[in-house]
Amino acid sequence: MSGSDPDFMQSLARGLHVLEAFRELGSGQSIASLSGHTGLPRGVVVRCLHTLTELGYVGRRDRQFHVLPAVLRLADAYLSDRSLSALAQPILEGLRDEVEESCSLAVLEGAEILYVARASRSRIMSIGLHVGSRLPAWCTSMGRVLLAAKAPEERDGLIPGDPLPRLTSNTVPDRAALEGVLQGVLRDGYSIVDQELEIGLRSIAVPVKDETGVTVAALNVGTNALERSLDELRQDVLPPLVRAAAGLGRQVASAR
Structure with missing residues (x-):
């Protein structure tokens, strides 16, 4: 090193x-x-x-x-009142109350996403999520938003080799299929993961961009697959999620 x-x-x-x-x-x-x-x-x-x-x-x-x-004490500087986490927390709490679902903010750290802010409604995963939690980027909605923002050669080393680990029966099977998904994320401006990480979990994520248009984080809403359809995620959750991400982007810009 x-x-x-x-x-x-x-x-x-x-x-x-x-x-x-x-x-x-x-x-x-x-x-x-x-x-x-x-x-x-x-x-x-x-x-x-x-x-x-x-x-x-x-x-x-x-x-x-x-x-x-x-x-x-080592986290004090990052969690200060003008940090990304601190700026995001009230926005996440407002989004949680509006859509009545858990909301999270994550950044990319190597091949994983790192949760830097979270507003919980209920626990819908078998593992508890909190600030500091990490998950593989390639199979999460926030991770795919962050990977899609990278150039193909940059993200190549951040994705496992073929075949991709089979986490559920819905998991994308290989890198070629995942690359197609990432291209769709770039085109559509959001990512939906439908029970690929865990059966029963659906999530939708959008990028948080700074004033130059660079993706600095990803914001998501997670829901129980039995309670929200994919159409409901797109129609009811995506618009307030996009507004929240835009608001956070403006906060990030003004804090600099």
């Missing part, structure tokens, strides 16, 4: 790598589990954990290490 970059701090990168491992492994990890997950030597992990413990980000009970609430 650092190559010959003289300004790259390998020790800092290793410490962050260890800290990020808790997100995937969960709290309560041993030196051995963190070493195995990160690929870092045990001695390096020990030094990283000692530093993180001294700084108050990690605690230790017996031989198990746990993330402490101090890590939330």
Whole structure:
């Protein structure tokens, strides 16, 4: 990653790598589990954990290490009152109340979408979603909006190889079919995922664009497939969703 970059701090990168491992492994990890997950030597992990413990980000009970609430300080700048998350929250809450469905905002981080704001109505997925949740971009409505905004060569490495993982019987089967879907998203200006990620879940998403027309995030509404048809998503949900995204885009522009 650092190559010959003289300004790259390998020790800092290793410490962050260890800290990020808790997100995937969960709290309560041993030196051995963190070493195995990160690929870092045990001695390096020990030094990283000692530093993180001294700084108050990690605690230790017996031989198990746990993330402490101090890590939330790292998110303060992003979650400030002029951040994308803060600007979006009242808009999402208004949209939720208008359409009576859960609404979310996500950005693209690698091959995943990262939830940065959410207004929930009810839980319609088997997994709970919250700020900080991640899902594969290629099979989600927000992810497809964000992928569609990328040039084909940019998104190539963000999509799994063929055949695509079969999450449900509705999942797009291969990259060629997915590319056709992404072209449709570009043409139509929105993405609908109909029970491809999870049976019973339908969602519709639109891009949030800045003043230059660049897509900076995606906004979606998720619904129970038994309660809303695809036509209802397009006719009843899409117009207020588009208005909300446009309003957020204006807020982003004025905040800069």
